[in-house]
Every structure is written in structure tokens, then in C-alpha cells.
Amino acid sequence: MRTVDIVLGRDDTAAHGKEMLGLAKQLAGDHEKIRILFPVGCNADIQEQLAPLSSELVFFTHTQVSAYSYEGILSMLWDFWAKETPGTVLMPDSGFWRSVAPALAFKLKGVYGAAIRDIRQDGKGTSFGRHAWSGRRMVWLRMEISPVVLTIPAGCFASASPMNDPASIRFFSPRPPAEKVSFEGEEAGGGAAVGLRDARIVLAAGRGIEKPATLDVVRQLGEWLPGSLIAGSRPVCDNGWIPYDRQIGETGADVAPELYMALGVSGASQHLSGMKRSGFVVVINREKTAPFFQHADIGIVEDLNLFLAVLLEQLDG
Secondary structure (H helix, E strand, O other), rough: OOOOEEEOOOOOOHHHHHHHHHHHHHHHOOOEEEEEEOOOOHHHHHHHHHHHHHHHHEEEEOOHHHHHHHHHHEEEEEHHHHHOOEEEEEEEEEHHHHHHHHHHHHHHEEEEEEEEEEEEOOOOOOEEEEOOOOOOOOEEEOOOOOOEEEHHHHHOOOOOOOOOOEEEEEEEEOOOOOOOOOOOOOOOOOOOOOOHHOEEEEEEEEEHHHOOOHHHHHHHHHHHHOEEEEEOOHHHHHHHOOHHEEEOOOOOOOOOOOOEEOOOOOOOOOOOOOOOOOEEEEEEEEOOOOHHHHHOOOOOOOOOOHHHHHHHHHOOO
């Protein structure tokens, strides 16, 4: 029996895993088995939430620190699939997996599809849709050979519903990876993005802030919102005003705060893909045609600096 395999890491969220399982069930139908692979472990919360939704959970057991390197992950997955080539492999469309997925497709002699956001199924099979031209077009692709390796952005597919029987648990012991690249350990990053994915409130700054000094005003607003973190769109990060580890969007972090404030962010599709799961969205932008207003619970057409000045005056008063 061919399989649809989902590969997740320790830092991937249960919500994203559920969405990938929803897609896996559409692809598998009644003829393919769905498995979730954890080559570098996972936390207990993810295991508990995903177990009722999958046929099988596979945990890789190893003691070699080199297994956590890029080459180590490839080696372990290749070892796992040596005797049972999958039909489809799904990985999160996020930093590390964006590098692993195309290399894995090449090694499996399959095909690779990046950032798949939609599918169509007909008598000829399945077509996969991804954005092009900054999200202005959807390109549809049909994979003519297998295995198919895909990366999936968060917020694109409906979550899976529970299965009749809970998932079976399996452990796999891969061969020690080759020491082409040595992994020497890990530690908490000094970057400001620590906790960004779990933030209750996100203050996202866009090119509308116009100058770095405006971020000082945004920080003042953050002091009135306990638990808030400042993030940014890609143009702001490209300017060096906010670190890249705080970038939100298709090439940055995926967040799901209770409150998302877009401060001078126009709302390009790449940015929207990273905040789709936000609860309440407030958008402040002086351009009334900004696309972000179509996704806002509250939209305010105003110069950002003027708005922040008046808001802080009221809060301080």
C-alpha cells in the first residue's frame, strides 16, 4: 500500500499538522495509508492532538547529535523509505523544511512542489495550486511521476477530523548519518523572535512606518499591551529596521495571536499567509485601497504616525 507521509519537527505546531492531515486525507482517499513522521521528536501536546487524526505515528530513535543536521535529516528519511517508497510526502513550508524537501525529492527520484495552497481533483488525478506574481495569479501543476514531495503553508487547508481508531505508535532506528556536517548542539537563540509564534498580541510594522524612529512609538504602544511582540513585513526587515527572525509571512514566521495589529502594512499575499489564523485583526493604513482592509475586523484609514500619537496621548491621559 502506498502512503501519504507527513514530516514534522519539534517546532512545528499542532494546528499546522492538523491542516496537513486534512490535505493528506483528500489525497489518500480510501487507498493510501497516512503516517506522521517525527525524525527529530516532538512535544507531548502535538502527539496528543494528532494521534486521533492519523493512521500511524512514527518516532525516529537515535542518539547521534549529527542526526539533527540538514544532512542527518535527509539520511534518516532516506533510510526509512529505502524499502517502502511513499506516494506523497508533505512538509511544512517553513525554514528548515524548504531546504530538505527539494533535496529529498531529488534523492527519491520524484518531483517537488513548493508552497502548495490548493488542490483540484478530477478524473485525470490531482492538480496542485501555488501562488505566482506576488499572489496575483494561481498556477496549477499536475505531477506526472511519484513520489511527490510538497511543502504546505499554514492556513491553506481545513483541519482533519478524527479517525475511527487512534493511531498506532511505531519506533524506527535509522542508521547513523554520515558525518559530512557535524551538529555541535543547540541553545536558545538570542534573537527577538523567541516566543513570536506563541504571542497573544502581535504588532506588525510595515513600510508605512516610514522611518526606524516610528518603532520607538510602536514599542510605547506595546507597553500598554502586556504579552505583545513587535514583528514586521519583509520590506521593513530588508531595511534592517526589524530582525529577519521577526519577519511574518511566506518567507518568515507563521503566527496566530488573539490580536494582530497591522501598522502600515499593505497586505501583500506573502504577508497575509503568515497571519491568516489570527483572531482579531486591526489594520491602520493611510491608503484606503490597501488589500489588508479586506481582511480586517477593524480598519482605520489614517496616517500611522498621527494615529499612534493620538492613541498614546489618550492612553497616557
